[in-house]
Amino acid sequence: MEQAEIQAHQSTYEKEIKDQLDIPLETLWQDAPIEPNWGIKKNSDGKNTFWFWFGFKGHLAVTTKSQYITSRLMTSANLSDSKVATPLLKKVEDQFPEHFTTAILDAGHDYEPIYRQLQGDQMGAVIPYNVRNEPLMP
Secondary structure, eight states, X not given: OOXXXXXXXXXXXXXXXXXXXXXXXXXXXXXXXXXXXXXXXEOTTSSSOEEEEEEXXXXXEEXXXXXXXXXXXXXXXXXXXXXXXXHHHHHHHHHSTTTOOEEEOOGGGOOHHHHHHHHHTTOEEEOOOOGGGSOOOO
16 A cells, blocks of 8 residues: 555544644544543653553643643543644634743653644743654664
């Protein structure tokens, strides 16, 4: 199967993060996977420690000033947080246009398309550098 044909058959959240930039908010929200599934997380200190869980994962956008939840999305447990950043950012911008100026996200969100979404929303980014996104040296 050709690469273009494979991508044409992928669901919204199976595609790359950059593909979400052109997808309307309503479609991103509607296509979010909500079937219970297995999630896995590896210990960030590099040790081979894993956590497994079955079910769902809640993704939240919260204000730093009041700690109020401004947006939320419940998905299958196996969906990466980085795949939900664009839908949450689009939802916040839709509900509170030009209200927020900066997004503070963890290193799991250190992806170029997320920075582009923030720039399009005229928001600054505070995201730690993630060395795992670097290409491997030969």
